[in-house]
Structures are given as C-alpha cells and as structure tokens.
Amino acid sequence: MNDIVLSAQGLVKRFGGIVATQDVTLDLRRGARHALIGPNGAGKTTLINLLTGVLVPTAGRIVLDGEDISRLAPHRRVARGLVRTFQINQLFDSMTPLETLTLVVSQQRGVAAQWWRALGSDRGVVERAAQLLEQFRLAEVARQPTRELAYGKRRLLEIAIALACEPRVLLLDEPVAGVPAGEREELLQTVAALPKDVSVLLIEHDMDLVFSFADRMTVLVNGAVLTEGTPEAIAADSRVKEVYLGHGSTAEASHE
Template sequence: MTTVLETRNLVKRFGAFAATNDVSLKVEKGARQALIGPNGAGKTTLINLLTGVLEPTSGSVILEGQDITRLPSHQRVRRGIVRTFQINQLFNELTPLQSLALTVSNQLGISGRLWQALGRDERVAQRCDELLKQFHLDDVQDQKVALLAYGKRRQLEIATALACNPRMLLLDEPVAGVPEGERQEIFDIVNALPAEVTVLLIEHDMDLVFNFARTVSVLVNGALFAEGDVKSIASDPRVKSVYLGEGTPHG
C-alpha cells in the first residue's frame, strides 16, 4: 500500500492545552478511513492542521512523501488535499450549475472568462453535467443555493470538492444538520465516490461510519486512542466506554 497522507508526532498547543497530542496517523491510497471521537477530542483541530488552517506546534504533515507542514492552505489544495466543512461554504446567490462551473473553470485555468466558458467551453459543460448527475443535483441545477434543501446543499459541497480533482478528500461531518429523511442519499453518494480518491471521513453518525469505512481511527483528548477495522473498533470495550462516557474522559 502507498501512503498518501501521514502525520508524524503532530502536536498543537493552545497555551498549556494540547488540542492534538503526538498524533501519528497514516492514510493509504484509496482508503475509506473514518476519524471518530467524542466532542472535544481534537478532530477538527487535526483536520485544520492537515489542511493548513493551523500550523502545528511540533511534528509534521507528509503528502505523498513530501513535507507540507508549512505550506499554506491554497498550495495544499493545488497538491490535492481538498476538504468539506461542518458548516457549508457555498455561495447562496449562485445555482449548483454556476457553483460547479466556477470550480471546474478554475481547475481548467479559464476562471477569468467563466460565464463565456459556461456556455461555450465543452469541457466545462461536460464535467458539470457529470457532477450534477453523480450527486443527484441535475433536477435543481438552476435553483439558487439559498433555496435548496439542506441535504442538497451538503451534496453540492461534496460535488464541488470532487470538482477540484482531489487526491485526498477530507469530509468533515457531511451529514451534520441534515434531516433524517435526507441522509440516505448522502450515504449513497459518499459510498459511490471514485475508488481512486482517498477519503478521510470525520463523522459522529455511526451508521455512516460503519457503512462507509474500512479503517477507523479513534481520537480522544487529542491523542490517537485506537485504530483498526470496523468490526474490531465496533466491538472494542474501550471505544464503547468513550462514547458512553464510562471510565474514559471525553476531553
């Protein structure tokens, strides 16, 4: 297996508090890996370190063998690390088609003439059509984002991330805030992501985690607490105690 993303002894301190504490994590090529942990475990801090939103106090982040610890976020995106957010970062006044056209055009280096490209560049039109169908957005492609059901907005955010052609896709709680009746469509979409895209999923919804992941990493109090396949993690009494609040502090 080829390691796509790796952290080595990653530490992030805020004063005396260690939000991440000596985290060494590997994500292999094509992985379907989940990062779970109770509230306050340090999951979002770790993702912010991986994507360059935060700089570590010590330790390193390695992408495909290259140290990217000090690279800014936009350079990491160019190298293939793309994320979604717990709270979507979409433009409410655009439509799904326009949102995807903006991203696809930027990837093709023609974002300066977006509106012309949307109508005339066959590459943009074709890729947008593929993404709209893949993410079940073709029936709402011309509606403003502000008017979309929340589940559809989450689908659009994942579609926009995939339009960036990621090598490493970080999905930060993709069903957070999504009504129960809209979750299955997101489950199906996440499960159907291209096999060549390596995915690290950060999620509280255990149905999604155990339906999607082949490897599960558990973070507690900023440290890597347990790691293994879905069956071993689901049956681990130490992991159960973390989620039930028995014995192990939540942090």
C-alpha cells in the first residue's frame, strides 16, 4: 500500500434523501496522472469537496499517506500536502502575480507576517516566487494586477498558487474551463510539465486534455464509479460511450 498516496474508501454523501456519492472508492498512486471524468451531475464536485474537507462524508473514509483525514479541517489537509486549485479571490485579484506568490510562499514557510514589509527581504522566498513565475509563464506579467490578466494567465496563476503550497497531491480542478482557444496551448503545456513527484488528480470535461495527460482514469456516473482503467481501456469501453452519447456528447466519447 506504500504506492497509494491518497485513498477514498467507500465514500457516501447524502443530502437528505439524495445520495450524491455512492460507495466511491478511488486510489491515487504516487506520481500518478489520474483523471476523474463523468457527465454533468455525476458527483465529481461532491467527491472533490469530500476529499478536500469542504464536506464531511456520511460514510467511508479518506486516507492520505496512511493517515485517516476524513474529519480533518480543509486547511489541515493543505498543511499535509493535499491541495486543490481554486478560483482567485478578491484579495489576490487586486494583487500582482509576484505579490500573490510571494505571500503564499511566505505563508508556506512561516514568514507571512513580515512579507509586506520588504518584498525582497527573504532571498529564499523571492527565489521560489521567481521560479514559479517562470515555470508558469507569468514572468512577463509578474507586476500587473491579477484582475487585468488574460483569463488563461489567471488559470496559470491559480495552479502556481497551488504549487506554492508544496503539495504532495494536487487536485487540478478543470484547468482549461472557460479558457479561450488561443490561450489553451500554453496552459496544456504547463499542465503536462507539472513536477513528477506531485501526484495529480485531474477533474476535467475537456477530453483532449484528459487523454493527453492521464495515465489512469476513473469514470463517475450518478455518484458511483462506473469503471476505472487506462485511457485506452476507457476509450474502448462501450458503457462509457453509452453514458456520454446518452447525455448528447459525442465529442467526449470519440477518443478511439
């Protein structure tokens, strides 16, 4: 079991009489590139909210590196290395990418209280922020207010913020959603180049990204796992095709 970094075991979530997740079991291996797919309403968001601690499971448990974290607060899960990409909030919106990443890196290293006094005072923080700006193709917009950035650059910054938290497990939540076609390639290349020591669970509707990125896939339907396997096996699975065709999406089932 050493190879499993994150494990969802028999997760159930009920909202009154509605069962949003039904006995979901999913193992994320160390260094994995694992995609979670399914039609709208499949329960993907509920599952991610359970994994990150936004929701508490009705039944089942979540294990991170051998530790049961099922009842752990979201920020404590982040501190243990389970990090989700998130939409930039109003605070970050008014800051530059350089300021944002300096703040997050400072907080990660326990020097957040002083970050604003002298942006360049901690060489290690500055070097890490600069490294992230370069890695995520943000160096040329480092001093622009985030609200002025192109949408693709904002999504890149969201992933950079998550990486600044030093994750062992990264939940990559629809990174190309809403990104215009002209900005997608840069984002796809950056996602493909994520550090190999970070285990990634990708939640995504874009099948081009899913099939180019994932080495394993889990298909969720009506809150339950329909099947799991390699991208090749999933693409050839008649049940998966039926689910997507049944929801009026031929594109998402067309990867032969």
